Amino acid sequence: MRVMVIIKATPESExxxxxxxxxxxxxxxYNEELVTAGVMQGGDGLKPSSAGARVRFSGQDRTVIDGPFAETKELIAGYWIWQVQSMAEAIEWVRRCPNPMTSDSEIEIRPFFEPADFGEAFTPELQEEEKRLRQQIDAQTR
Structure with missing residues (x-):
């Protein structure tokens, strides 16, 4: 299973x-251990929300909101993409992580949707289209 491991922002990171x-x-x-184990597929740190923006959707309207954003506990400071056998394995890897912040911090683990999760709505045609796009992405990142 693929998971996104989300490093939550702190007042210091913001x-x-x-x-x-x-x-x-x-x-x-730690990243080297993840790569050697075949777990890590990607990851990066993120600049503070003051360097970012949000786009709010309301029907056909789009509103751009520049950072910084007030609720630090709702922000992320970095992420990894991991391939693991189970949520339990992901949790064990996170338990081994050095504290990524200078103060108390939190890391969240969220599984990605897999094609089977969508049931019949994800038709063979749509699956082929997604496969084509993923191959195109892979070719562009080499």
């Missing part, structure tokens, strides 16, 4: 506080 050399090294070692 203030733009950069990690120490020690934390960068510890996270690099």
């Amino acid at each position: 203030a733009g506080q950069m990690p120490s050399t020690e934390l960068i090294a510890a996270m690099g070692k």
Whole structure:
């Protein structure tokens, strides 16, 4: 199963506080363990919400809202994409993670939808179209 592992923002990350050399090294070692185990498929840190924007949808209207955003607990500071056998395996990997922040922090794990989750609505034609798009994405990122 594929999961997104979401590193929640903290007041420090939203203030733009950069990690120490020690934390960068510890996270690099952890990422190497994930890659060696065949778990990590991708991941990155994110700049504070002050560098971002949101687009609010209301019917046909679109409203752009520039950051920063007030609710730090609802923001993310980084993510990984992992391929694991189960949620239990993902949890065990997260338990081994160095604290990614200088203060208390939280990491959320969310499974991706798989084609079977959509049932009959995800027709063979739609599955082929998604496969084609994923192949195109893969070719562009090489």
